[in-house]
Amino acid sequence: MDNLIKVQDMCKIYNPGENEVRALDHVNLKIQRGEFVAIIGHSGSGKSTLMNMLGCLDVPTSGTYYLNGRDVSSLKDNQLSEIRNQEIGFIFQGFNLISNLTALENVELPLIYRGIGRSRRHKLAKEALARVGLEKRMEHKPSEMSGGQQQRVAIARAIAAEPPVILADEPTGNLDSASTGEIMDILKGIHDLGRSVILITHDNEIADQADRVVRILDGRIVEDYCNSEKKVQEA
Numbered sequence: 001m002d003n004l005i006k007v008q009d010m011c012k013i014y015n016p017g018e019n020e021v022r023a024l025d026h027v028n029l030k031i032q033r034g035e036f037v038a039i040i041g042h043s044g045s046g047k048s049t050l051m052n053m054l055g056c057l058d059v060p061t062s063g064t065y066y067l068n069g070r071d072v073s074s075l076k077d078n079q080l081s082e083i084r085n086q087e088i089g090f091i092f093q094g095f096n097l098i099s100n101l102t103a104l105e106n107v108e109l110p111l112i113y114r115g116i117g118r119s120r121r122h123k124l125a126k127e128a129l130a131r132v133g134l135e136k137r138m139e140h141k142p143s144e145m146s147g148g149q150q151q152r153v154a155i156a157r158a159i160a161a162e163p164p165v166i167l168a169d170e171p172t173g174n175l176d177s178a179s180t181g182e183i184m185d186i187l188k189g190i191h192d193l194g195r196s197v198i199l200i201t202h203d204n205e206i207a208d209q210a211d212r213v214v215r216i217l218d219g220r221i222v223e224d225y226c227n228s229e230k231k232v233q234e235a
Contacts, residue, residue: 003066004164004196005031005054010063010073012049012219023049024060025219031198033164036191038199038210046219048169051200055088055167056080068164085113089158093170095150097142097157103129104138107157114161121160128156132186148179155186159195166190169200184209 012024023046031037041047052058053065056072059080065073072083084090097106104125111121129138132152142150151171158166168187172180184206191197191211199210207213208227215223 002033003030004033004035004068005029005198006064006066007053008064008066010053010060010065012046012053012058013061016061022219024053027063027216027219027221029214029221029224031196034191034194034196036188036197036199036211037214038201038207038212039214039216040201040204040207041216042202045216047200047202047216049219050216051167051169051198054165054198055090056083085110087163087165089161089163089166091151091154091158091166091168091171093173095142095147095154095174097150097153099142102139102141103134103145103153103156106142106153107160110157111161116161124160125156128160129153131159131189132156146179147175148182151175151179151183152186155183155190159190162195164196166195166197167200168197170202171199172201172203172206180206 007027007029010024010027011022014021014023027050039047039050053060060073063073064071067083067087072080075083098109107125107128108121111124116124126138129135132155134149134152134156137145137149172183175183187197187199199206201207210227212226213223214221
């Protein structure tokens with residue numbers, strides 16, 4: 001596998017000067033193509049800031065970020081928007097569905113921005129919804145679905161165009177245990193199909209289901225290990 005993501009000496013500083021906050025403090029990270037990685041930390045640890053960098057939602061104060069071999073750390077807003085649209089599928093804790101659109105229409109929407117024609121995006125959206133088990137709920141609106149079903153729509157939206165990176169920010173945070181299990185099984189299935197999955201979480205049990213765990217504290221990476229190796233050491 002080759003590097004899909006390469007972060008070198010990344011810093012993010014808010015309020016530079018006497019009262020500065022180092023949300024990220026000289027972070028170095030490599031994620032290979034096809035990995036399933038959990039980035040874990042408590043509130044204020046820097047994990048959300050790191051997610052914003054990896055998702056091209058923000059740019060670092062210093063350091064570099066290579067995505068698919070391209071330095072994206074100093075791109076302009078319109079260039080970052082294009083990268084997000086083409087390279088990254090986002091899954092958020094709050095689902096972020098449009099309430100007056102059906103499940104099918106919600107999944108199709110980003111494909112419109114990609115310039116994909118009507119018949120092709122309709123086909124891709126239907127296939128993505130079927131992949132998450134919602135083939136019978138395509139014409140339902142968010143208010144007509146459970147939280148777990150809404151999150152599955154959000155996952156279908158993220159994977160429909162098969163971006164190389166799936167970035168999931170606390171995707172089970174608003175769900176009960178049964179729905180959490182379903183969502184994690186879907187994410188594992190996406191990974192099994194060869195997608196790179198980056199999961200942001202504060203929950204150790206969720207992180208333990210990824211192949212690799214990166215723990216962040218006070219803006220620094222303090223642990224980086226494979227779950228399989230940790231289980232062998234604990235046995």
